Amino acid sequence: MVTIRKEERNGNTYYYLEHSFRIKGRTIKREKYLGKHVPKDIDRIKSLFLHDIYAERWYSQFELIRKEFTRQQKAMPAEGLKKYLESFMIKFTYDTQKIEGSTLNFRDTRNILVHGITPPNRSISDVKEVEQHRKVFYEMLETKKDISLPLIMEWHYELFKDTETEIAGKVRKHQVAISGSKFEPPSPVEVDSLLYEFIRWYNRSKLKTNPVELACLVHLRFVTIHPFTDGNGRMSRLLMNFVLQRSGYPMLNIEYRNRSSYYTALERSQVKTNDGPFVQWFFRRYLETNKSYLRVSK
Secondary structure (H helix, E strand, O other), rough: OOOOEEEEEEOEEEEHHHHHEEOOOOOEEEEEEEEEEOOOOOHHHHHHHHHHHHHHHHHHHHHHHHHHHHHHHOOOOOHHHHHHHHHHHHHHHHHHHHHHHOOOOHHHHHHHHHHOOOOOOHHHHHHHHHHHHHHHHHHHHHHOOOHHHHHHHHHHHHHOOOOOOOOOOOOOOOOOOOOOOOOOOOOOHHHHHHHHHHHHHHHHHOOOOOOOHHHHHHHHHHHOOOOOOOOOHHHHHHHHHHHHHHHOOOOOOOOOOOOHHHHHHHHHHHHHHOOHHHHHHHHHHHHHHOOHHHHHHH
């Protein structure tokens, strides 16, 4: 977290930005001199300060991952690429649904998606949502469109048209709460304007923000708006992977077993209105997930 440090010297007051992080057990400290007064645009300066730190610490590794991933994808025969995407789709579908309370285990999910076998004594709603998530996932890979409100509504409608017809593709008109979280989503009267601002922000940011950071922020900002009665997490993770795959980076599966740290990082960023906690959690998870590409590239 970026903090402001005040220092008194010879009767004068000086202000600094500070940020500390750990690499391989060592604490690294960065600071930026602000002057004798805290600037009025301190939020913008904090953002630029963090951007420089992220660039130093993370971006070069993300680029190595992208290059090695691209090399391996190009060397893969068509059938191998098909199997790779199918394998990711199954894991991603299982975990993203399980995070949201699905009763299906991994074997159930795989049997539905690969063999068309519906497991006994399972929720029909869960089965249909798994099937629809597969459909939207492949649409996400193949679409030539960019993120927009119509595309978001279309994907949400496809996810829920067979299970929650009253909310499918519709922005919520009521207040919602997130079970177990201290964060309270925006009121329904704010949602439309926040969605329009989200799209404006995305269009401004997509050409100047590192794609891994952009994917992270797309996830965080969308799920914080919480525009739907249900499906906000699933949509945010689809949008996240849309950004990654469109930019040539490996997609990310946020696993159900890691949900505790995921929830904690999200909540900290949402409650504090500070991207930092979730961005740092996301970056660490992305590097850990893709460390095999780094080993090869070195």
